[in-house]
Amino acid sequence: MSPTPGTPSCVTAVDTYDIRFPTSRELDGSDAMNPDPDYSAAYVVLRTDATDASAGLEGHGFTFTIGRGNDVQVAAIDALRSHVVGRSVDELCDDPGSLFRDLIGDSQLRWLGPEKGVMHMAIGAVVNAVWDLAAKRAHKPLWQLLADAEPEWLVRQIDFRYITDALTPGEALELLRRGKEGAEGRKAQLLARGYPGYTTSPGWLGYSDEKLTRLAAQAVADGFRQIKLKVGADLADDVRRCRVARSVVGPDIRMAIDANQRWNVDEAIQWVTALAEFEPYWIEEPTSPDDVLAHAAIRKAVAPVKVATGEHVQNRIVFKQLLQAGSLDVLQIDAARVGGVNENLAILLLAAKFGVPVCPHAGGVGLCELVQHLAMFDYVALSGTIENRVIEYVDHLHEHFLDPVVIREGHYTAPTAPGFSATMRPESIAEYTFPGGTFWAADLETQKKGHAA
Amino acid sequence: MSPTPGTPSCVTAVDTYDIRFPTSRELDGSDAMNPDPDYSAAYVVLRTDATDASAGLEGHGFTFTIGRGNDVQVAAIDALRSHVVGRSVDELCDDPGSLFRDLIGDSQLRWLGPEKGVMHMAIGAVVNAVWDLAAKRAHKPLWQLLADAEPEWLVRQIDFRYITDALTPGEALELLRRGKEGAEGRKAQLLARGYPGYTTSPGWLGYSDEKLTRLAAQAVADGFRQIKLKVGADLADDVRRCRVARSVVGPDIRMAIDANQRWNVDEAIQWVTALAEFEPYWIEEPTSPDDVLAHAAIRKAVAPVKVATGEHVQNRIVFKQLLQAGSLDVLQIDAARVGGVNENLAILLLAAKFGVPVCPHAGGVGLCELVQHLAMFDYVALSGTIENRVIEYVDHLHEHFLDPVVIREGHYTAPTAPGFSATMRPESIAEYTFPGGTFWAADLETQKKGHAA
Secondary structure, X not given: OOOOOOOOOEEEEEEEEEEEOOHHHHOOOOOOOOOOOOOEEEEEEEEEOOOOOOOOOEEEEEEEEOOOOHHHHHHHHHOOHHHHOOOEHXXXXXXXXXXXXXXXXXXXXXXXXXXXXXXXXXXXXXXXHHHHHHHHHOOOEHHHHHHHOOHHHHHHOOOOOOOOOOOOHHHHHHHHHHHHOOHHHHHHHHHHHOEEEEEEEXXXXXXXXXXXXXXXXXXXXXXXXXXXXXXXXXXXHXXXXXHHHXXXXXXXXXXXXXOOOOOOHHXXXXXXXXXXXXXXXXXXXXXXXXXXXXXXXXXXXHOOOEEEEOOOOOOHHHHHHHHHOOOOOEEOOOOOOOOOHHHHHHHHHHHHHHOOOEOOOOOOOOHHHHHHHHHHHHHHHOOOOOOOOOEEEOOOOHHHEOOOOOEEOOEEOOOOOOEOOOOEOHHHHHHHEOOOOHHHHHHHHHHHHHHHO | OOOOOOOOOEEEEEEEEEEEOOHXXXXXXXXXXXXXXXXXXXXXXXXEOOOOOOOOOEEEEEEEEOOOOHHHHHHHHHOOHHXXXXXXXXXXXXXXXXXXXXHHHOHHXXXXXXXXXXXXXXXXXXXXXXXXXXXXXXXXXHHHHHHHOOHHHHHHOOOOOOOOOOOOHHHHHHHHHHHHOOHHHHHHHHHHHOEEEEEEEEEOOOOOHHHXXXXXXXXXXXXXXXXXXXXXXOHHHHHHHXXXXXXXXXXXXXXXXXXXXOOOHHHHHHHHHHHHHHOOOEEEOOOOOOOHHHHHHHHHHHOOOEEEEOOOOOOHHHHHHHHHOOOOOEEOOOOOOOOOHHHHHHHHHHHHHHOOOEOOOOOOOOHHHHHHHHHHHHHHHOOOOOOOOOEEEOOOOHHHEOOOOOEEOOEEOOOOOOEOOOOEOHHHHHHHEOOOOHHHHHHHHHHHHHHHO
């Protein structure tokens, strides 16, 4: 459909895709809680009828899941469609916060959370797609759009409900104004050197010691200064694997460990204490992401090992409490778990207020592509530092994206292509859409033959 | 399909229904956050091929929603089907905890929570349907099945992950053994007198002062000793409505107020302080259900007004923290928000451990029918008291259930029909299934004609 000349362009379609990659067959991504993930994306494309310079531009976004239930996530995005179709592209891009507020404020959908789980992640996917569109229209990578934005405008993008006891709009404005000081210099540094990464690729639980050894050595050779090992299934195994990894990387490389929520408080303390001789830098997700008080207790007991969490933290309200209760040394945002860029701005500001470094969670499908933008904005225009800050890197599935992350000497290279780096290749969508894409259709055919034989 | 003679019977189908009632047209259920709810149920029926004495029995369960998104909730229940179909009816009913553990332990589905929001409520619906089936097969109302059960068996129904820092299996066993003392006497009292209720029917925000006056007077005449008013949209209105209500009911009737998560910490304190002259008994949901620390701060500031929450608390882990942090005077379980009976057993035990009274949330569609069983079990075989305990009652939509609650002199009459009182009338399902049921099809037709005219 093409609009009447002079009519403001609007969103004409919200198309969704259930995309699944068969990663479980290689044990990529295996950890103590997730033995066999099929990395997946509930993927959304906003199409418009723009006829101006932005004609043909689309907003892309997604929720990352690990397989089953990706269809539920798609259904949740579909439930948001009526809020988006017909909206003015100018208004959406000038103020993505207006859509964000409408989506989290839909009282009937709110009942399904509020602001957590399937419905909230769906909101995040749609809101992120709007930011992708806005950055493409502005001809800027998202990190730069955010870093160039006026502090007053950024503050208006944030929903302060339930966080004013820790961060007021005035304090947020002050932090963002301070972040502007020296921003141009940091932008130049970022473009020249990139943003430090760390790699989880060596440490999946399903890998052999031989593979761990090889990949850990490779990580150091590739310039990474931090690696991460999954732990929490079997203590004797973890002792052996930590010993192997530490002996390979030597004393100067940071080695984080990650229990993926496996433990109760007592178990966490005992387990981390037993691994302390290998000098883990942080213990990640020692227990439930909902448990503010448990993280505080564990942190007190396992110091100087740091406590990190965030990839499953549902919203700004829980992050706020983790900071208020002193539960965290390292805050791990995820680009696609909370309600999108707007909510992550609130979380970055909360972290800045409390002086806690942000080390983003990434990996999965496209999470590296997304979250690098948030970390780079944080460096250029908010925290102003990369000290003790690293973005997780996992070398999976980047080939499916049009603007994949580029890692050089252990650093994320700053993206320069306009947008949020969220756009998946059309041929990947065609191949891995579940269950009708070419890969899954052929797979089903093979299984049928297997059963018949 | 009928099983081979001698084959153990199993679940043959998990049928789901998107059922919506047009309650928004009367402003029933309107509050500060939910101006126009269409009370709905994502409804599930477990069918079996039993040929023994339980032939034809079905397990019924549901998630309550308020309209849009009920389809997402149905999709989430559908995603659980493969875990349930084919399971032995004997094994399910002998140990509903085995299914509960499998469902919350599905690592791929777990990613969509974990243990919160859409996916967790879907698990609750299916688990509750199993308990309904188990109680029907045992020819007992659910409250009695639970009250008659051995403490050791009940403890095995609970997932202690993430709560052992507050409640160990040994402590739970001790509490349940103590609950057995005098249980027979309390059972007789319950059957004779029922369990006290309170009514929210007068206090919906959308009602006129005249309707409030009439319904508040009616509530007292009907024998209720507590009413509840929705507050939080406009302070001047709330002052007027509280004055009206207090003058109607007099000083001896408890009057709770409910803000449905409307406030930040400061607002909550100011607002409740401004209403204190009307002696509200509790302030319910003053802020986000995720905010353990905010509830603790509000409670400290507004005493002696009590703080109550729970209808939107996502799981046992958040309830645990609310108790640990001293955030609550009154704990409000909901039968259909958490992972079903098994998780509510954990929450009831946590409340008993901390000595905090449980006053269940109800209303909606069928929530009164379900939750009465949990409160009655708590009285007979756990807390052993009804002091300062009341079950919410709202006079909506009970006519759609085969075994609706019976209220007599402000008390819930103990159900005697086997099961969990969850079964909806077939004719109600046929009428209100969305969008194809007879009511909605006719409604759509009317709207079409309206547009055409």
